[in-house]
Amino acid sequence: MDAASTAFILAATMAVALMIPGLALFYGGMVGSRGMLNMIMMVFGAVAVVGVLWTVFGYSAVFGTSYGGLGLLGNVTEYLGLGQLVAGSPDAPLPPALVAVFQALFITITTALIAGAVADRVRFGPWLLFAGLWSVFVYLPVAHWVFAFDSADGSTVGGWIANDLKAVDFAGGTAVHVNAGVAGLALVLVLGKRSGWPRQSKPNNLPFTVLGAGILFFGWLGFNGGSALAAGNASSVVMLNTFNAACAGLLAWLLVERLRDGHPTTLGAMSGLIAGLVAITPACGAVTPMGALAVGAVAGAICPLAISLKYRFGYDDALDVVGVHLVGGVIGTLLVGLLGSAEAPSGRDGLLYGGGLELLGVQTVAVLAVLGYSFVVTLLLALAVHKTIGLRVSKEAEVGGIDLAEHAEAAYDLEGGPHPPGTRPTPEAVIASAERLVAGSASQGAARPD
Incomplete structure (x- = not known):
């Protein structure tokens, strides 16, 4: 067992765990004061529900050997309850239990991301049900496609995107951001607009949003760097690329705001930071440091323009999950096909480095597969929950304040x-x-x- 790498992934796991309160503060500060507690509860509630499911059978569904060797879903009974991981493995460089908890944070944060799209209009109990169903029927299959690699001895068959398509997605641009972003769009279409939209409450606490973004930035270094699953040059390059893209994303977003609106904003700066981090997630092991700057800058420039589409097409994406996570995830995944460098840890050349169109085509297929599957299944799940027990709060609760209606509490x-x-x-x-x-x-x- 590699003691240095084990210590590094332990630290990365703790950093990623901080992304949960970071996301809660980031989202919570952006909603109105009468919905802040509900937003925080939606994040932590989703984490708790999905975390339990992950231990019971989720890890097995992602990292178990694929049913029939098709690469669609892992054997849900292979690691049922994770009891097999307690004793460890003498041949593994990392403790299997550590990999399990590190990946548990991926599924919990991905599910919680969706909450931002539907802020101020979802009943808490049905949200927890939806979060559990979505994690099972959407995240687990997609994560198996993307994260489960075939074992060296052939005893474990992994997912089709990782092994057959051989797409490059170092830390989850498709499985995390494209997946959550398009799921947010599907859920928004089922729930409809908030009362009074597009006029809505102003952010109740921008300093909380800044604090949340800063915590997310910290955790993202662990999220991406830890995905190397070893302490070494690869994880170091990944963390450098992550840092570079975040800086470039922030500056590009502010430039767009300055040119378009006449002034740079604090909320725009934090949104640009997150956009850069989202886009570099799939590309962090595939590009050079200069390539990372380009990835962050492109995301920081395009995402604020993409956000305006919700007003043109009339979908109420409350906290811009679609505009930042869906669009940013697509940008980062596709840019691997252009800016990928064989000198980077992923070792694949994109179009601009002489690799031709092959990698770009592979990345496009991966994006379209996740987009199509996640949107359709999420739409069906949302409709099923909405038509049976009801997802949306009453109009009276929405107007009077969802914190009081759902939790009998007020943030202030x-x-x-x-x-x-x-x-x-x-x-x-x-x-x-x-x-x-x-x-x-x-x-x-x-x-x-x-």
């Missing part, structure tokens, strides 16, 4: 004073306080507070 104390020990304000008291605040603001000609 609008009463302005202490409460007796053991008590907390009732939903009615918080609503009454908000109404008084609104009335006072209106009398002074101020905008409606969120």
Whole structure:
């Protein structure tokens, strides 16, 4: 067992785990104050549900040998309950249990990403059901296609994208970002627009969004670097590329804002940071450091333009999961076919490095396969849950505040004073306080507070 690599992946796993509260703060700061707690709960709730399923049979469905050697789904009973991983493996360079928890964070974060698309309109219980179903019927098969490689001795047959198509996706541009982004689009189409859209509440706490983005940046280094599954040159190049793309994405987004709107914004800077990180995820092991700058810059320039499409086509993607994760994931995956360099850890030349069109074609097939499968199955799952138990909150709950309706809590104390020990304000008291605040603001000609 490689002790150095084990220590590195342990550290990378802890960094990736921080992406969960990072995502909760990033999303939570962008919604209105009456939906912040619900957004945080949707992230953590999805993580908990999917984490349990991963241990029971999810890991096995991804990394078990493929049924019939077809590369479509791993044997769900091969590692059932993960008891076989406890004793370890004397021939493995890493403890199997460590790989299991590292990959567990991939499925949990991917599922949680979808929550941003449907902010402020989903009932919490049905959301947890949908998250579980989506992870089982969408993520597990796609992750098997992309992440499960054939074993050297031929005893384990992996997924078709990794082994038959031989697409390059170092850390999950297709399985994570394209998958979650197109799933968010399908779910939005089922749920419809929020009340009053396109006019919506302003972000309630941009500093929280900045803090969340910073935590995500930190965790992303572990997410991508740890995907090398070893401490060495490959993981170092990957982390350098990840850093470069994030910087280029932030600057490119701000340039677009400056040219288009006349001013760069804090939210735009953080969105550009994330766009660069999304795009480099599949390409982090495939390009040179200069190539990483190009990947981040292209994503940072195109994603803000892609976001405007939701107003043209009328789909209410609340926190731009489609515009950033879907579009950014597609950009990064396809740019491997252009900017891939054999000198990078993945060892494949793209079109601009003399490799011809083959790699670009392979990357395109991988993107289209994940897009089509995820969209169709997500649409069917969302329709099934929506038509049976109902996904969407009532209009009254949506207008009055989803935090109170779903959780009987408020992110901010609008009463302005202490409460007796053991008590907390009732939903009615918080609503009454908000109404008084609104009335006072209106009398002074101020905008409606969120």
